[in-house]
Structure formats: structure tokens, C-alpha cells
Amino acid sequence: MNASLPVPAIAGRADLEAIAAWVAPGASVLDLGCGEGVLLQYLKQSRDVRGYGIEISDANVLACVKNSVSVIQSDLETGLAGFDAGSFDYVILSQTLQAMRHTEEIIMEMLRVGHQGIVSFPNFGYWPQRLQIMRGRMPVSDVLPYLWYDTPNVHLCTLNDFEDFCAAHGVRILERIVMQGARRISFAPNLRASTAVYRFEIA
């Protein structure tokens, strides 16, 4: 791969940039709920990554085909039964964890199929959301743009919740990036972060 080739930016997706920075060059990646394949395209062009996406939506599968991204049309909720154990270096789930019905299963499946898992999700503990709840309303924001009756999100959590989950399920967190918008933060993350990205493995 010629390093001087122009590399597409991942416009407006700071979490994807963080994820991409963690992926070792030449690695193999499975991107669950890959959307239009933007991350995989970026990883292929910038880091020579061998990547595959899984998508359920016809429109996104079509977009992946247009973007020359390898994609398998499949429903994540049925698990990753078609994938061999340890067959990928990284299994990525970006901005999809909160919309999964079978949360425990998918995290465990990610770590069966991949050596490491990477997730990004909106932090439900982000203070403007807490404020909205204190005012007696379900939160609606940039990262959680849905009304309560029309949302794909069924398993929202805070940073603390996710870290407790990992501890209880034998998952070792290797790295964490917390962000407010595109800006990385460190102080009081569970209150101030709108988005979190974690890299983890089996403890």
C-alpha cells in the first residue's frame, strides 16, 4: 500500500478515528453493523487491513458494494455462528451495542471470533442527558437523536455500567477513549463524555 495515497477522512466520526488508530497495520478486522463500510474502507486504504463487514440493511449492503468493501448480509442478533473462533484480529462494534437485544451474547461472540473486541457507544451518563431526565423527560441529543417511542436503542448504558459488565463477564479492558464530541477528555468521564470507545479481550 502506497502511503502517499490520499486517505479519506472519517467525517464527523471521532469514534471511528479512535478505533482506526488502535488497529495494527495489516490486521484482519470484522466490523459488525458496518453501515456503508466507511471504517473498513478507511482501514483498507490507510492501514492495509483485510476487513469484512456484517450488515443487515439492503441499503447499506448496496453502499458497501459500491465502496468495494467486503460485506456479508446477516443479522447480528443471530450471532456469529458462521465465523470460526479466533479468525479475526479485531471484531468491531461501533455505535451498535446499545441497539443490540442480545448484549451479553454479542460481546462474548466478539471475543470468540476475534482476539480483541472494540466497541463504541453513546454514554448515557453524559450530563445533558442526566439533566433532561431530572427535568422529567427521556433524553434526546446529538448522540441519542431518537424519541423514546421510536428508537432502535434498547440497551443504553453509562461508562460505569459497561466497565462493571466487563468485570462481571471476565472481560479485560485494554484501552479506553472517552470523548465529548470529537474532543478527548479525562476528567469525570462518566459525567462529561458523550461517547466512549473501548478495546478489550478475554481476561
Added chain:
Amino acid sequence: MHFDTPLAFRSGAQLDAYDLTYETYGTLNAARSNAVLVCHALNAAHHVAGFYAEDPRNVGWWDNMIGPGKPVDTDRFFVIGVNNPGGCFGSTGPASLNPKTGRAYGSSFPVVTVEDWVEAQARLADRLGIARFAAVMGGSLGAMQALQWAIAYPQRIANAIVIAAAPKLSAQNIAFNEVARQAITTDPDFHGGDYYAYNVVPRRGLRLARMIGHITYLSNDAMMAKFGRSLRSGAINYHFDVDFEVESYLHHQGDNFAEYFDANTYLLITRALDYFDPAGACDGDLKRALAPAQARFLIASFTSDWRFAPERSREIAKALLDNRADVCYAEIDATHGHDAFLLDDARYHALVRAYFDNVARECGVETAVA
């Protein structure tokens, strides 16, 4: 096109000389990089698109997919359709005269395999000066040929378009084929396959074979939607003649088919389906069987296809993924069963169109070839 070099079959038999009938659409570009081979399935042939001036009703079997401005755009690609050896649409087959005997080959025509067909197609490509296909595509049995191309000639195929496929037949698939073959071979007019000499056609057998086949091409839902329990005369007549519309439809399909299709060809083609099993030579390991493949793959299946269900296509996609090949696998939500691969479905055609847009870019024919 006539070939004088003997064609050796997997079975050990050979044809000393043979003809292949083919059609082409579009223009081969100067770099000879825009050729697309379209492989036919059970009952079709080289006539994949368009119609003949003298026979405007004889429209190609994949005309909704292939043609000017269509998903496989013949303004950009040079498309080749070929009737496989053993066929009954012009290429050397059981009804052809055996020059050694002066009679039709009949029962003496060698049993052909998908591998044999690909070999014959490769020779045609040689003669046409095509060193490498931009794509080889097919549905059902045609898709098996595209897979075989990727395995046998990895250097000669840039893209494989594998639609409504299976990596091998299931016991149920083989069982249906066997019932169809039995219908033909037990027809008193079959004469052990040498019916040409008697000037008869095992029409009843062919008709039954086609009826059985047709049931497996359609989904239960599609049949219910199309016919339901509609009655031909509006009432039950307490007899065994046609009462239900679905019976009338099957009879019509069977009658038509028996008029134009050769019974021996039907036997040969169903056998080629049965025998296809590239993983068989690799202890059943499809990943290993597909390891030589270097092509990029587009694989599509249809949710209501129970003949070659989506799981069968997923087996292929998984093996390719395990080999780290480039593969896009789409599962099209369609109601028509196996036949969906021949029908005009917006999502399906958009997918193939998008894929071929990329193929066009790769082989430098983004605009029409003059």
C-alpha cells in the same frame, strides 16, 4: 464454432471434435479486458439477451439483466453466452450426429460435468482471444460454473458473480433430480436414450420432469399468490382432469418444455448438478477447494429459495471469507423462490448494477465501448 482438438471428459470419455454455439453482445475493447461470460442453468442456452430480427418473440433468458443500459451493460461489456456441450441448442449434444456412426449420439454421449463445461468454455475464450474475463456470472447451475472458473482458472477471471448457488447438491436436491430422470427413462418412448432412431420423443417423461422441476423453482408463497386454490371452471368437477389453476399451469409448462428440450440433455444436465462438489476432492473442505480462487466474488441468494436456500450460499461466502478473498454476500428478500434470480427485482438488480459499475472501472470501460 467448430473444435478439432479432442475434449476429454472427467468420466474418461472424450469427444474427438465438437461444436459450440455461442452469442455475443457488445464490443470487445482494444485491451480485451471487458469480456463477461454468462453461464446457463438447466433449461437455457447461449441466447441470454435481446431477440432475433426474424423471431422477435424469442427473448433471451436473462434479458432483464443483460443489455444496453441494463445492470450488465452491453454498451460497456462484451458479453458471451454459450450453449454447453451436451446441450440441445446447437452445441454438440446427444441429438447431434456422431460422425463415427452416422447416427445421433443418444445414449453414447459422455456424461458431462461442470468441470468439463468450464474446460470447453475456456477453449472458446482462447479462440475468441480472451485471456481473462472481467467477470464470469451465472445463477443456479450457472453459478456453479462461475465458481468452477474461479477454482480452475484463477488467473483468467477477475470477478465471479454467483447467484442462487449451492456448493454442492443436497440429498433432497439429488432426489428431485432422480425423480425427474426416472420420469424420462421409464417413458416407453425413451428407448434407452436412442429414441431419435424411432422418430419419437419421450414427451411424457420430459413433461413430468419439467413439472417436478418447476415446483422446486417456486416458493409455496409464490404459488399461493399466483394460483391459490383457484379453479379452472369455477367449481370442483369430481374428476382427475384439470380442476385447479396450478395444475393447468404445470401442464402448460410441461407441454411447452417437451416441445423444445431434449430428454438426454435433461438427464446430462441434472447429472452434472448432482456430481458438482468441488469440496469433495478436498475431504469436504470447501475452504481448501476455493483456496486457489483469486477473483472477487459477488454472491446473492434469495430468502424464499428452498431449492438452493440462502444457507447454501452462506457456505460459499464463509469459505471465501476464511480464505480472506474479496466477497460481497447479499441475501435478497424475495418471495419467488429459486426463480427469483431470473426475475426483475429492484434491490437485486441495483446490487448487480453497482457491482458491475466497479468492474467497469477496473477494466477501463466506464463509458461505452465504441
